[in-house]
Amino acid sequence: MKLHSIVKSTLLAAAVISTGLQAKPVYVATTAIVEHPALDAVRDGVKSVLEESGYTGDELKFTYESAQGQPAIAAQIARKMVGDEPDVIVAIATPSAQAAVSVSRNIPVVFSAVTDPIGAKLVQSLKQPGSNVTGLSDMVNVRQHLALIKEFVPNLKTLGVPYNPGEANSVSSVAALKVAAAEMGIKIIESAAPKSADVMIATKQLVGKVDAIYCPIDNTIISAVESVIKVGIDAQIPVFAGDTDTVSRGAVAAVGYNYFDLGRQTGDIVVRILKGEKAGSIDVKMAEGTDLYVNPKMAAKMGIEVPAAVLARATKVIK
Template identity: 55%
Template sequence: MRKLLLIAAAGLAMATAASAQTVKVSVTAIVEHPALDAVRDGVRDGLADAGYKEGENLQFVYESAQGNPATAAQIAREFVGSAPDVIVPISTPSAQAVAAATRDIPVVFSAVTDPLAAGLVESNEKPGGNVTGVSDLTPVADHVALIMELAPSAKSVGFVYNPGEANSVALLEHFRNAAEEAGLSVVEAAANKSADVQAAGRSLVGKADAMYVPTDNTVVSALEALISVAEENDLPLVSGDTDSVERGTLASIGFDYYQLGRQTADVVVRVLKGEAPGDIPVTFASGTDLVVNRKAAEAMGVTLPEGLVERASKVIE
């Protein structure tokens, strides 16, 4: 009888250990800035709420590529070599690097503008392979309308972006189509690296009546340089993400990137529980917020319409 009890106890211990088995989730981003950092934090907190907690049954690894695509590829290879349960690349460049490095480990991307155009999935409805995730495709038509409301006499808008980022190239096409429908011409200003952002902004002075910065990781990482150009030249600057309004852009209609991270965590949990990434449709960010910045408006010589302020979900004083 004692032997049977010992065998039963051992079996229970093994079952308990199996149920508490630690999973490893490796997260990487192309660069650190508030929006992408919020995604990372949302992923971690979402996993915790689902029962996967650091120090208990979750090993959460994070690496930033510091804006360097070569570093992103190196991180991807290192992650694959460590064989995590799921890899979560944040941003299009990081997602492309990870997807190129593995065909076996589940990949759940986040903050990718156009997964199909980036070559990450076969279709948004049925991604196929080992990759799925959450898109942050921004409402560019709403952004164009916002620019027109803030600068009704504007005839042209400058689009500051890194042409090496696939997400920004896709957004440029969407933005141009929306701008043309509104009667606005688009003037491109390229910044291939963070150090080029200020010069790109200055190249628009005298050519554009307003400026727009999409969810471009290169430009957003050096946003203050572009804000200084906008303030010095009374150029309204609208951003593709609301976190940038906190930093000094004029306004935006966008998503809460922390909530985007939590949406991503929901997909990661489905994969950890056994679903194949290729069978999980790409999720698109839900919810929009209008955020305006009174201090930025004053610095850029813009009078905020009262109707706009009343509609805002948040007004930064």
Template identity: 50%
Template sequence: MTTFSKKALLTLSALTLAMGTSFGALAESVKSVAVTAIVEHPALDSARDGVLDALNEAGYSEGKNLKWQYQSAQGNTGTAAQIARKFIGDQADAIVTIGTPSAQAAVAGTKRIPIVFTAVTDPVQGQLTPSWEASGTNVTGVSDVLELGKQMELVKQVVPEAKRIGIVYNPGEANSVAVVEALKEILPQYDLTLVEAAAPRSVDVGSAARSLVGKVDVIYTNTDNNVVSAYEALVKVGNDMQIPLIASDTDSVKRGAIAALGVNYHDLGLQTGRIVVRILEGEKPGDIKPQTSENIQLFINLAAAEKQGVTLSEELIESATEVIR
């Protein structure tokens, strides 16, 4: 009886050890990716979906070997900080930040957990990385920066007689301020002057646009998150007052802008997700230099052009990636 008990005990111990090792290995094989966005709108949502698609392509699947979390700050920087603290406390394997304010909140909260930003115009201006080279820190990512010269060439193609260009932006968003300052420098080359209208909150976008009526010949919008999240308010002013709207976010064309020369945000998300995969598989974020997108597309909305009093050239229409009629 005693011998049997010892054998049974040894067998049970071995089984327990094996099961514990098995469960431990299973737990280690599940990777946690936490995604935070400053606000929800079509472009940022496409970037988020692209990240998940890239993870799926690499063999990471929710409910199997991937724990996926997503939260939006709904445009509130205080909420963005709370979300960042939660994800840091959860000890995620990687935190993906969509938009500059969400990235800034996460970077301020941890120097250890890998942070991969996306849909950030200028990570250096936003103080996310010290330069465009590999940072040596826990931060890397993909920028949606656009060449402003090409943007202004598009403005001139759509509204050749334009002299005064308006911009609605959030003065509290570092990347938007950087775009405004860059525009002031290059606009004289295109015989254009800039008229600014501040929209610190999404609810301010409509009134900011109305303040430009009678002062501008065209309104240009960058990828400012407040503006893009409330783009319909801008479209109403453009349509009612026949002020042409030109965007840098192609999804805004589907919502009522005449034209946009911008990145494909789903592709941007795919590019970001592939960086996340590299990190999950052992690379250090500080060894990966920030990237930009080379997939620039021209979208045109003919119905919006008619409503806003613009006739587009056949040459411009034929050069578009997508034409919305």
């Protein structure tokens, strides 16, 4: 290297130090359709992995915005995020993921807590999805859920399901639930709740028609699940859930994912992209791990008991 080049490099380095210039921080923009414990846990799990991977302090810009349950707001947030040009967009839950994917052409989008990525038209394939999109699916084992409910309600014949028909993930879940239920001799009775304010009415419409109520992983229902719980107590109909966080809020039981762990699994994907991998070359990941939560106090309030066999294998018992 020539002497003047060495001097020039040294002066440049000194200038950077003296002016306090720093490398541009990694920018991860996150958004969710609504704030509730499960989706919040996903966000927190993503951030924890980023920090453990060395993206901390001034080296990380991490933002979060909630669409407050409104798809139109989700679309506005997505457009704003694309304009801000983050390194990666993390979109939590199907409506927010759909909004982000629809407007992002070059910025990598990593979705999480999406039940059916293909049905939601986020990707065409789970293997090597291509384009700038990949993520994590939380497709649940509905047969496992039905089997759990039957342990509590052995004579289960009709199961009520409040859900938002406008959420693609809910439509997919209910369709899978109906297939599995038919094989087990259980009739599914649906009740539509297009928005959070409709959840109470939709649940009340099931009273007198069902032996139990099941809340799928539906952002609208979960955001107002206390309304479902109240109806369950008043009508003495046990309420079960598709996610374990809802058991802490009053559901009798659920077998499902730990959403903080799902966030960490999502965070692993984000880190791979930050280190240079293309989003479209990373297979969509299926969520791993299951927990069993039970709430004996709420079971009693709804007129049933937690079976000893269920209690013995519970991962967590809500006191």
